[in-house]
Amino acid sequence: MFFTPNRKLGFSLPPSPAPFTAPRSERRPSDLRWADGASSSSRNDKDKEANVQVMVRCRPLSDEEQRLNVQHAILCNEQRREVTVLQSVIGRQLDKAFTFDKVFGPRAQQRSIYEHAISPIVHDVLEGFNCTVFAYGQTGTGKTYTMEGEIRSKSGELSADAGVTPRAVRQIFDTLEAQKADYSMKVTFLELYNEEIIDLLAPEDSSRSMEDRQRRPISLMEDGKGGAVIRGLEEEVVYSANDIYGLLERGSARRRTGDTLLNKQSSRSHSVFSITIHVKEGALGDQELIKCGRLNLVDLAGSENISRSGVRESRAREAGELNKSLLTLGRVITALVEHSGHVPYRDSKLTRLLRESLGGKAKTCIIATISPSAHCLEETLSTLDYAYRAKGIRNKPEANQKLSKSVLLKDLYLEMERMKQDVKAAREKNGVYIPHERFVQDEAEKKENLEETKRALHVVQEDYRTNYQILKEKESMISKLLHADHKTKSEAANKQLIMGFRSQLDQSLKDLHKNIVGSVSQQHQLLRRMDEHACSFIARKCEVTKSIESKVGKMKDTYSSGIAVMRELASALDEKASSNQEKLKSLLTSGTMTVENFLITSASEAEEVLHEIQRSLVEQKQLLSFSTQQQEAGLQRSLAATHVISKMTIDFFHDLENRASRLKTILEENHVQVSQQMANFQKAFQVHNNAYNEPTKELKHPVFIVVQEKSMKEESEALEKIAGILSSLTSNKTKMVGKCFNLASFLFWLLAWILKLSSSEKVAASMQRWRNAESSICALHKDYGADIDSSSEEAVLASHNLLEDFMTRVSSTDLEFDMGTSDLLRGVNGNHSLTLSLAYNRSHGCHIHNHLADSLLLDHKSKEEMEPLSALCLDQLKSLQDYQTENIADIRDHKETCLSKEYKVCF
Numbered sequence: 001m002f003f004t005p006n007r008k009l010g011f012s013l014p015p016s017p018a019p020f021t022a023p024r025s026e027r028r029p030s031d032l033r034w035a036d037g038a039s040s041s042s043r044n045d046k047d048k049e050a051n052v053q054v055m056v057r058c059r060p061l062s063d064e065e066q067r068l069n070v071q072h073a074i075l076c077n078e079q080r081r082e083v084t085v086l087q088s089v090i091g092r093q094l095d096k097a098f099t100f101d102k103v104f105g106p107r108a109q110q111r112s113i114y115e116h117a118i119s120p121i122v123h124d125v126l127e128g129f130n131c132t133v134f135a136y137g138q139t140g141t142g143k144t145y146t147m148e149g150e151i152r153s154k155s156g157e158l159s160a161d162a163g164v165t166p167r168a169v170r171q172i173f174d175t176l177e178a179q180k181a182d183y184s185m186k187v188t189f190l191e192l193y194n195e196e197i198i199d200l201l202a203p204e205d206s207s208r209s210m211e212d213r214q215r216r217p218i219s220l221m222e223d224g225k226g227g228a229v230i231r232g233l234e235e236e237v238v239y240s241a242n243d244i245y246g247l248l249e250r251g252s253a254r255r256r257t258g259d260t261l262l263n264k265q266s267s268r269s270h271s272v273f274s275i276t277i278h279v280k281e282g283a284l285g286d287q288e289l290i291k292c293g294r295l296n297l298v299d300l301a302g303s304e305n306i307s308r309s310g311v312r313e314s315r316a317r318e319a320g321e322l323n324k325s326l327l328t329l330g331r332v333i334t335a336l337v338e339h340s341g342h343v344p345y346r347d348s349k350l351t352r353l354l355r356e357s358l359g360g361k362a363k364t365c366i367i368a369t370i371s372p373s374a375h376c377l378e379e380t381l382s383t384l385d386y387a388y389r390a391k392g393i394r395n396k397p398e399a400n401q402k403l404s405k406s407v408l409l410k411d412l413y414l415e416m417e418r419m420k421q422d423v424k425a426a427r428e429k430n431g432v433y434i435p436h437e438r439f440v441q442d443e444a445e446k447k448e449n450l451e452e453t454k455r456a457l458h459v460v461q462e463d464y465r466t467n468y469q470i471l472k473e474k475e476s477m478i479s480k481l482l483h484a485d486h487k488t489k490s491e492a493a494n495k496q497l498i499m500g501f502r503s504q505l506d507q508s509l510k511d512l513h514k515n516i517v518g519s520v521s522q523q524h525q526l527l528r529r530m531d532e533h534a535c536s537f538i539a540r541k542c543e544v545t546k547s548i549e550s551k552v553g554k555m556k557d558t559y560s561s562g563i564a565v566m567r568e569l570a571s572a573l574d575e576k577a578s579s580n581q582e583k584l585k586s587l588l589t590s591g592t593m594t595v596e597n598f599l600i601t602s603a604s605e606a607e608e609v610l611h612e613i614q615r616s617l618v619e620q621k622q623l624l625s626f627s628t629q630q631q632e633a634g635l636q637r638s639l640a641a642t643h644v645i646s647k648m649t650i651d652f653f654h655d656l657e658n659r660a661s662r663l664k665t666i667l668e669e670n671h672v673q674v675s676q677q678m679a680n681f682q683k684a685f686q687v688h689n690n691a692y693n694e695p696t697k698e699l700k701h702p703v704f705i706v707v708q709e710k711s712m713k714e715e716s717e718a719l720e721k722i723a724g725i726l727s728s729l730t731s732n733k734t735k736m737v738g739k740c741f742n743l744a745s746f747l748f749w750l751l752a753w754i755l756k757l758s759s760s761e762k763v764a765a766s767m768q769r770w771r772n773a774e775s776s777i778c779a780l781h782k783d784y785g786a787d788i789d790s791s792s793e794e795a796v797l798a799s800h801n802l803l804e805d806f807m808t809r810v811s812s813t814d815l816e817f818d819m820g821t822s823d824l825l826r827g828v829n830g831n832h833s834l835t836l837s838l839a840y841n842r843s844h845g846c847h848i849h850n851h852l853a854d855s856l857l858l859d860h861k862s863k864e865e866m867e868p869l870s871a872l873c874l875d876q877l878k879s880l881q882d883y884q885t886e887n888i889a890d891i892r893d894h895k896e897t898c899l900s901k902e903y904k905v906c907f
């Protein structure tokens with residue numbers, strides 16, 4: 001929103017004399033331009049058309065509506081951006097679906113709507129665009145909630161229920177501060193009530209009455225360039241989000257509200273809250289540039305019809321006026337969508353204000369709010385039609401042209417000058433005076449307005465003239481026809497035709513009468529027969545009905561008894577399940593307790609055993625060291641004795657050797673002597689023999705020959721014997737020598753057994769292992785104990801829930817059955833309905849059976865779920881036992897090894 005001190009310059013000014021330095025709070029009435037065509041002229045943006053964004057928000061059912069069980073008639077599909085009106089709930093045949101740019105269902109949160117739909121628009125404002133968000137919808141559908149909501153929580157922070165306006169304010173300040181931007185900001189807040197503009201931020205003037213102060217009317221004028229100027233509206237310069245929140249709260253409190261049947265706090269006016277931001281940008285040469293953007297947030301009054309909303313007598317005009325501006329808004333939308341030559345912006349102040357946003361250079365977003373209630377279906381349809389049409393509006397968004405700081409300052413000075421003149425004129429004269437320049441300007445504006453009105457009048461007069469001409473032409477044609485010559489001829493021909501037609505008609509009517517009489521008698525006969533048939537049919541029906549009644553009675557009894565049995569069964573089932581669970585639980589608790597106790601005792605026993613083993617091992621160790629010492633001493637002694645013995649033996653062998661060598665010498669000497677003696681003997685024998693034989697050689701007497709031969713034989717035998725004696729002497733000598741030197745040597749080896757006793761370390765390791773096992777067993781016990789506990793509790797809970805569910809279903813089915821039976825009895829005349837009811841009851845019976853089966857299945861399932869748990873527990877216990885046995889065997893082995901070592905050492 002821009003100040004317009006000097007139209008010739010063609011751009012706007014911020015109100016602060018020094019907008020970017022040392023800001024201070026300031027308030028000043030001013031003229032505001034709503035569609036400053038000259039200030040928006042970025043060539044790049046031109047000709048880029050964009051449709052108005054239309055989104056729909058459906059509120060949830062209120063507490064009151066929920067209490068009254070009001071039916072839902074709206075389906076919102078956020079993904080498909082589709083709203084479906086379920087017309088079938090009010091008996092119409094077809095449902096109606098609409099697609100929008102965004103759709104938010106009853107669960108949509110304020111934050112999510114803002115982030116998805118509004119945040120990008122606020123971003124565009126900071127980029128220098130003028131943007132408008134407005135909420136449209138029936139009263140009580142959440143327009144004010146969406147636009148404003150609860151601004152601040154009790155702690156002063158932005159509330160979770162804060163609507164579009166407070167969130168946009170927060171985003172603007174956060175962004176500018178994050179950018180460390182040099183900026184100035186101002187806001188206006190106006191109300192449009194009964195076609196009058198009221199400034200909601202006007203200062204409170206104590207000299208005026210409350211009503212007068214708050215409802216000071218403001219004039220809206222055309223600027224001659226397609227825009228609107230609001231004269232006398234307060235602009236507040238703001239420096240923080242909290243400043244704006246304060247102004248919003250103050251302005252909202254001043255808005256006119258009243259209670260209608262549809263909303264306890266219904267806004268009875270349209271409101272427009274605007275934020276204008278100037279941001280200093282980079283410099284162009286030595287000129288600093290300033291970017292300007294504006295955000296308009298519009299909360300329209302409810303679009304209800306008077307009778308439905310229940311406004312009272314005094315408000316009839318109010319509703320009419322509100323509807324007038326909304327109707328004009330509708331016509332403007334239609335004209336824009338259909339590209340009509342004339343768009344009736346001027347027909348209401350609302351459309352004059354929104355001109356820039358509807359088909360202009362601003363970016364626009366419409367939020368259509370609807371109720372999900374079937375009671376509001378007509379209004380919802382009308383809102384959706386309205387919003388759907390608005391989708392077709394095409395704007396040509398253009399960013400505002402950046403201004404140079406010097407131009408801005410110049411305009412500021414002019415503005416100040418203008419205001420000074422205002423003050424001077426007011427001081428010097430009584431009453432309301434305006435400076436001459438302003439008067440001339442106003443006159444020019446009025447002239448312009450007059451010109452435009454004249455132009456419009458001229459168009460209307462032209463239309464009137466053309467239409468009048470057409471009317472005249474038609475009248476003359478009719479009169480010409482009436483007075484034409486061939487009128488009489490055609491009348492005579494017509495008369496003849498009519499006569500012929502009449503006689504034909506008479507004949508046809510007579511035939512028709514005959515036919516009718518015949519068919520009436522036939523009908524009578526038929527009716528009589530039908531009557532008879534009907535009587536017999538009714539009689540048969542009565543019988544069948546009675547039998548069906550009795551059957552239904554029986555069925556009801558059977559069903560009730562069945563239900564009672566099922567109930568008993570169910571409670572028994574529940575009790576059994578609970579007791580089973582309890583038993584299982586106690587069993588598991590006692591089992592775990594036993595295991596725990598057993599483990600504790602085993603652990604202490606094992607510890608004792610280990611201590612025992614350790615003690616005995618220490619003793620054995622002492623024993624071993626003692627025996628080792630003794631062994632050592634004995635060995636020392638044996639070693640000394642052995643030493644002595646070996647010395648004696650060596651001496652003995654030395655002696656023996658000496659003796660043997662001496663014996664050898666003697667033997668050799670003997671041998672030599674004997675050999676010598678034998679040789680001597682042999683020689684002497686041979687000599688002797690020769691001496692004996694020589695004389696007899698000559699004697700050839702046979703006796704001598706015999707004697708001679710005999711002596712020779714004896715001689716050779718004797719020589720042989722001598723040789724044998726000699727050889728046996730030699731061999732005897734060799735044998736004797738060999739035998740003399742064979743001596744055995746004695747070896748004494750002492751094997752010392754040195755026992756390294758590492759058994760104590762092994763025991764310690766074993767102890768540690770045992771302790772680890774014990775702690776892991778305890779942990780295991782705890783875990784599984786907790787698991788078992790929780791699953792048994794869950795099972796009990798599931799069983800209870802099941803039972804409750806079952807009981808509710810049984811009672812509801814009971815109720816339904818009763819209803820069905822009475823329906824059945826009522827409509828027993830129609831076999832078809834009976835069949836349907838029976839089928840229905842049968843299906844319900846099946847349903848109960850299925851449910852029972854389900855519950856049994858669930859119980860079985862919980863039992864099945866418990867089984868693996870118990871098996872797991874048993875497995876764990878078994879593995880625990882195995883582990884324990886293994887450990888004990890280990891200890892035993894160890895003990896035995898130690899004992900065998902001890903034995904070996906002792907041995």
Ligand SMILES: Nc1ncnc2c1ncn2[C@@H]1O[C@H](COP(=O)(O)OP(=O)(O)OP(=O)(O)O)[C@@H](O)[C@H]1O
Pocket residue numbers: 058059060062106137138139140141142143144145146263265266267268300301302303369
């Ligand atoms: N989406 C929503 N979630 C929760 N409550 C909502 C929602 N929309 C509206 N309401 C509640 O419904 C009531 C009516 O809402 P609100 O006053 O905003 O309607 P409205 O359309 O502005 O009505 P009017 O045109 O009469 O001013 C309020 O109490 C509001 O808190």
